[in-house]
Amino acid sequence: MFTPRLTKTTLALVLSLAAGSALAAITPQQAQQLKTTLTPLGAERAGNAAGTIPAWDGGITQAPAGYKPGQHHPDPYAADKPQFTITKANLEQYKAHLSPGQMALFNSYPDTFQMPVYPSRRSGSAPQWLYDNTFKNATSAKLLDGGTGFADAYGGVPFPVPKDGIEALWNHITRYRGTYVVRRASEAPVQRNGSFALVTSQQEGLFNYYRPGGQFADLKNILFYYLAFVKSPARLAGGAALIHETLDQLKDPRQAWVYDAGQRRVRRAPNLAYDTPIASSDGLRTADDTDLFNGSPDRYDWKLKGKQEIYIPYNSYKVGSPDVKYAQLLTPGHLNPQYTRYELHRVWVVEGTLKPGSRHIYSKRVLFLDEDSWGAALVDQYDGRGELWRVSMAYLKNFYDLPTTWSALDVFHDLQARRYYVQNLDNEEPATVDFTQPVPEDAYFMPSALRQRGTR
DSSP states (O other), X not given: OOOOBOOHHHHHHXXXXXXXXXXOOOOHHHHGGGGTTBOTTSOBSSOOTTSSSOOOXXXXXXXXXXOOTTSOOOOTTTTOOOSEEEOSTTHHHHGGGSOHHHHHHHHHSTTTOOEEEOOOOOOOOOOHHHHHHHHHHXXXXXXEGGGTEEESOOSSOSOSSOSSHHHHHHXXXXXXXXXXXXXXXXXXXXXXXXXXXXXXXXXXXXXXXXXXXXXXXXXXXXXXXXXXXXXXXXXXXXXXXXXXXXXXXXXXXXXXXXXXXXXXXXXXXXXXXXXXBOGGGTTSOBGGGGGGSOSOOTTEEEEEEEEEEEEEEOSOOGGGOTTSOHHHHEETTEEOGGGOOEEEEEEEEEEEEEOTTOOOSOSEEEEEEETTXXXXXXXXXXXXXXXXXXXXXXXXXXXXXXXXXEEEEEEEEETTTTEEEEEEEOTTSSOXXXXXXXXXXXXXXXXXXXXXXXXX
């Protein structure tokens, strides 16, 4: 049976915080741990007792020589070899370090699903200014309105020493992914027989929370702007979507617009939230599945269940390599294990249970957050009967041109339909994410700009 466990360091910290107010920031004395026993983002600096998870030594701090921003990322650990491979045959030996969702994938695809396990590399890192802001946030950030928003944090992890599940969840939602991001990538639902059809788009995101020189008061309840223009297939080309993501979505709901290239018309999309199905995913992803979880947390009660040592996708450079074609990567049931890499890492386990009277297709969702980056690596989603239904995985890696830890690919498995859906495919594109473009004005992300830029 899966039971999250608290390490001695984490247990002492949780007990010390439990005595405080649920809405209060931590004390300056508690924050000092971010400079001693904890990393600047709140992970445990030390390795584990078994020596299978190393101590954090700062992670990857710079790109390899000759790397140019926008290029596909060369694998800094290309020489590593798998220590062992988990299969259905030896599953019992390793189940203590697997999530229920991973166990379900082995049971669903016993002949093909495998997890090659590599040496654990704590490559996670971030800029020094983000560490400095996180240290400030630790003693100033506070939850608002029962956790539907927060205040007095900016430009860093808001709750690096979380007291409860909702704080840990906000750390995931607001994790660092640059300030202005531009990329061209594809998404694809993969059918039972392995066939797939790509939808390719140009995507642009402006993370308001990470504008240089800003402060919380400047946000005006806007976390980020997101804009995507479809490039192919031809029947969809020219269509676009625009999102203004708010921090407190009960105060100001997410605003969304879509542009229809055939009608040359911009219209509101007020329902693009919660469990609204995303059309391009063939019904395999909800609006709040994006990023493994996004949007308002208000429909769930969130609990911090503790920490667990789990084999998670990490340093996943190979799945995004330009040497790997989509037809090689996207195999029936799951990604081709030949290109995946799993490592043992500590994760925070956060459980969200649907509130009485609230509606969502998931009655429960369990997030496994990488302690070094706060990014969700795994999510288990349960249906209305309480049965495990969907399993989502983020194939994490260090984008060392920033640096930050983000996902190379997000994959969403439907155990009942036996299909899956993949986001952020750019192997066959000439470039990957570009963080170096000049930051545009807010007007660039206004609905009036959609029609001007939308073309077939």
